[in-house]
Amino acid sequence: MPPTQIIRTTCPRDCYDACGIAVAKRADGKIKVLGDPDHPVSRGALCGKCAIAYNGAWLDPKIRLTRPLQRVGAKGEARFEPVTWDYAIGEIAGRLKTTVTAHGAESIWHSHYTGTCSLIAGGFPQRFLNRLGASEVEPDSICNAAGHAALGYMYGTGSEGFDPRMAKDAAAILIWGANPHASAPHQHKHWIRETPAKIIVVDPVKHPTAAAAHLHLQPFPGSDAALAFAIAHVLRREGKIDRAFLADHAVGFDALEPEIARCSPEWAAPITGVPASQIEEAARLFGAGPALLWMGQGLQRQPKGGNVFRAVAMLSALKGDFAKPGAGFLFLNGGARRGLDGDTIEAPQLRAKPKRSASHMDLIEVLKSPRDARALITWNVNIAASNPRQAELQRVLKRDDLFHVAIDCFATDTTDFADFILPAAGFLEFDDIVSPYFHLGLSVQAKAIEPIGESLPNQEIFRRLARAMSFNEPELYEDDATILDTLARQAGLTGFAALKEKATVELSPDPVPLFADLKFPTPSGKIELRSDRAAADGHPALPQPSADARPEAGRFRMLSPASPWLMNSSYHEDAKIAEKVGPEAILLHPADAEGLSLKVGDTAAVTNATGRLMMRVDIGEIVPRGVALAHKSRWPKLLAGHLNVNALNPGEKTDMAESSAVHGVEVTIARA
Ligand SMILES: Nc1nc2c(c(=O)[nH]1)N[C@H]1C(S)=C(S)[C@@H](COP(=O)(O)OP(=O)(O)OC[C@H]3O[C@@H](n4cnc5c(=O)[nH]c(N)nc54)[C@H](O)[C@@H]3O)O[C@H]1N2
Ligand SMILES: Nc1nc2c(c(=O)[nH]1)N[C@H]1C(S)=C(S)[C@@H](COP(=O)(O)OP(=O)(O)OC[C@H]3O[C@@H](n4cnc5c(=O)[nH]c(N)nc54)[C@H](O)[C@@H]3O)O[C@H]1N2
C-alpha cells in the first residue's frame, strides 16, 4: 500500500544531529518512519539505531508501556497489575499529599533528564514539580555540569557555541573528546567530510572519525590540560597569539603566559603520550587561520574535567577566535541562542522556596535516608542503567518506604522498582518543538499517530496530577498549543503553524558569529582566563597544565562513551538492537591483551572496589596501552548478572560542579 500522507517531524533524542524525519502514513493508518530528504543535517537518512527502533519497539504495543501499572510484587521483581488512570493518579496524589504533610515537600525527589529533548515533554513537568516544591537530582550532574561550570568561569556560558555553517570559512576543525561517528553520526557523515578545513581529532580512542581525520592525537585520558598548554606554547612561539585581542577582551593572559612558555611539546610528550612532533603539527594546523573547536561531552567526564575544559577552551581565546567567520568553540548551543526562554516552559515562579538539589553522584546517599527522601518521581531517565554504583542503587531502590513513581515509554530497570508506572506517549504521538544543540535551527515535532495504548504525553500526566492535588495555578493547565505558539514567537516565527509548515527553520540566513559583539557574560564582560569566581569557589584562578596520575601497574583506565547502537540506555528494548549490541564487551590494546593471555571472545573479569563484571574481550590497536574501552548503558536486566558497566563506576565527582567523572574509572582485568 503506498503512503497517502507524509508527516515531517524531528528526532528529539539527546543527540547532536536532531534529524528530520518523514513519517509515511498509509490509508490503513500504518506508518513507516524514514529520514526527511529535505533536512539539512540528515538529508534523508536516520541513524541505524533510530531506523530500527522507530519502526520496531517504538510502535510495538507489546514492548511499549500501554497502561498505568501498580506494583503487586516486591520492589525490583517487576510484577505489576494494570490500573485505570483515574485510580493511579488519585493514589499518587493522595500519597504525595500525605508525604508533604508528614515530611515536607522537600522529601519528594524527582530525577529527570533528556529521554526526550522536545521542549514541552522535557520541561513542562517542572511546572508541577516547582509548585509542589519537590527536590531535584541535579540533571546535568550525570552528563555535562563540569563543562558548563568551566566555560561559565571563562566565558560566562557553556551554552553558546559556533554555528556549524561556519565550517566553510575555517582553516581547521579541532574535535576534542567527542566521537561524532557514534554521537553525531550525520556530522561525521556529511559536515566533517564536506568542509575544506583540516580535521584534527584529540581522543584516546582511534574511533572512525579520528581514523578519517588529517591528524589524530591520542593522549592518555585525563592528560588533556597538559596537551592544551603545549599547543598554546607552540602558538606563542610561532606568533599566533592575538595579543591585541587579549588586551582588549580577556583578563589574565599576563599571569598565564609564563606557564604557557614553560610547557613545551617536549615537556608534554611523556605526560600525555602524544609525540612532540604531533603537538607541533596540531598547533600549526589550528593556528593557520580561524578555527572551530568542538569540545565533546566525553572530554569533561574526567576527574579534572573542569580544569581540562578551561585549558582547552583557552585556545580559542589565545587566537582571538570569536566574532568572525570560521571561528569559535562549541560545547553545545542552548535554546537561548534562538530566543527561547526556558522559564516560559518551566515556570520557576511557581516555587515558593529555593530548590533543594543533589548531585547524581550523591543520589544513593539521598535515597538511602528516610529522613531526606520519602518519595521519588523518575521521568525521562533510566537511573538504574545510567547512574554509578549500580548494584548499590538497585538495593536502595528496593526501600519499601520510598514511594516511587516512574514515567517512561518502556518497562526499564528503573520502572521495575516503582510503586506506580505511568506510560508516556512517544514523540510520534504529540506536537512539540525540538531545539537542536549543535545546529542553530528550530524544528517541529509533529503528531503522526495516536498515543500507543493509554499512554499520555508527560505534560498531560502532570496536568492530571496537578488537578488531583487541587493546585489552582493556571500555568499548570496551560495547553500545548498555546505554549507552542509562545515558543515559536520567541524564536521569531509567527506561530507554531509556521514551524510545522517548514519542519526545520534556520535562525538566520547567514552563519551567526560567536560572541559577535565581543561582550562575554562574565562579571568583567571579558574572557576570564583568570577567574576570581573560580578562585572564590576554591579552584585555581587559572587553568593548570596538569595531568592525572597514570593508573598503577596492572590497572586500566576504562572509558565508557556512547555506543553507536544505543542512545544512552534507550533502544536496548528493541530485539534487533539488542542483537547488535550483544553482551557487555571490553576492548584492549593487543599488547595488553597478550600480557593478560586474553584472546578475542574470551571472558574477562573486570573488577574494582565498586563491582565486578564478566565482559567479552575485544582487541584493537585503537586505544593506548593501559586504556580499556567499553560502552555505556545497556539495559542491566538484559545482561548476565543484571548489571552493566555502571556497576564498575564508583561515582567519583569532577573537580567542578559535582558532575560525573565516569571516564576516569579504573579497573583490573583478568581471565575469567
Ligand atoms: N558508564 C557511563 N554511564 C553514563 C555515561 C557514560 O558516558 N558512561 N553517560 C551519561 C550521560 S552523558 C547521560 S546523559 C546519562 C543518560 O542517562 P538517562 O538520562 O538515564 O538516559 P536513558 O538511559 O536514555 O533514559 C531515558 C529514558 O527516557 C525514556 N523516554 C524517552 N522518551 C520519553 C518521554 O517522552 N517521556 C518519558 N517519561 N520517558 C521517555 C526512555 O525510554 C528511557 O528509558 O547517562 C550517563 N551514564
Ligand atoms: N549513539 C549515541 N549517541 C549519543 C549518545 C549515545 O548514548 N549513543 N548519548 C548522547 C549524550 S547524552 C551525550 S552527552 C553525547 C556524548 O557524546 P560525546 O560528546 O561524543 O561524548 P562521549 O561519547 O561520552 O565521549 C566522546 C569521546 O571522548 C573521549 N574521551 C574520554 N575521556 C577523554 C579524555 O580524557 N580526553 C580526550 N581527549 N577524550 C576523552 C572518548 O574516548 C570518546 O571517544 O552523545 C549523545 N549522542
Ligand code: SF4
Ligand atoms: S538519534 Fe541522532 S542520529 Fe539518530 S535519528 Fe535521532 S537525531 Fe538522528
Ligand SMILES: [Mo]
Ligand atoms: Mo549526556
